[in-house]
Amino acid sequence: MKSVKLQQVEKALLELYPSLYRLAYSYVHNPDDAMDIVQDSAYKAILRAEDVKKQETIKSWLCRIVVNTSLDALRTKRKESTGLENIPDAGKEDAYEDLDVLRALEGLDERERTVVTLRYFEDMKLSEIVNVTGENLSTVKSILYRSLKKLKVTLAEGESI
């Protein structure tokens, strides 16, 4: 029943858009670009609502769209700024100061950033992250280990990979 899926996706978008925005923001560091990405992702999601698979959650499916859209946006930006600098402008025109956490995430590559963000900030299960990134479970785990090491994060009690 396609209309059921459509309704679910629409509902999820209206619930999750702040999360999707933060996820996008963690890539582009700029409110305008992040909003564009969320808007673009919402459009794609509604258009392809029937593509949600049984075994994945709508949230992980939406995150996948946002991640891919963000990466595309970064790629486009890099192309545009070839010869200048490789880093997409990190919130230069932005009144909001990036907090330490986002600066810390800068030290990770895109794959690592995605996995850390989804696992620890969006509280997603590893199995869901697998659906977002398309990597297998053991790869996701090793990316997590590596990232935490890079971030010099100390796991507190109750926290786990």
Added chain:
Amino acid sequence: MKEVHLSDMKREYEQIPVPAELEFRVRASIQQAKLARKKERTVMTNVKRIIIGIGATAAAFMVGITGLANTNASIAHAMEQIPVLGAITRVVTFRNYDDDRGNTSAHIEVPQIEGGQEVSGLNDTIKAYTDTIIAQYEKDAAQQGTEGHYDLDLTYKVVTDNDKIFALRFDQTLIMASGNESVKIYDVDKETGKIISLSDLFNPDSDYISVLTQNIQQQMRDQMAADDSVYYWLDDEVEDWNFKELSPDATFYVNDKGELVIVFNEGDVAPMYMGVCEFTIPSSVTQSIAKPGYLG
């Protein structure tokens, strides 16, 4: 080295401010995508209705014209007769406007009202209006170049033809990257041939503006409560946009039940994604203040 805790990082992450306008933009995207889905299935069809009412006694007849932005071309005269409006008037397709430039195309049917002297002014107005649409299409098509698609189709047909009311309906099919709809309706008093405005329908001493405004505001509230995807500028933060009072120049027609229908162009009382908004005012609301004859 400072210890980093995940819980701290998470808190900071959650503090990334989400712009207030984002919700609005997400809703807009959802609506646009839904429209695009519909288009895939059918080809987006916008139906605009033009009503010509003929009252046995007073009767206003209303010619609505749906304005859309675009078309160009060869003029084909087709003096084909369509309906007979009693003894006085009939509507014919005066001409078809067809254009095909590959990626842009248009088909516009321009109707003409036949009748006595009274309708000549009306026909001039219709012609001026359709000419504007055609000119706009030609301009847009020229700017469009060879990229993208821009197709416009505007046809009309009779949907209601009874003793009191004759309704001419325009079906407008638009395929383009982003749509732009507008509606224009000319309401004409059948007896005098004069174009009438909203105030002509109501008793001079009645506060019809307040009555209509309140009813529309209530309908907006009810619709928003019933459906999350519906949004009107009513209690918006941007005060200036809010719908506070109906204009006496509002676009309107009378439907086949004799009810007044108020039409707002895209962007007038709601975000663009809501498209053209129509509100049917129940007869019970207008009964006590309407002049006899016009409304059912």
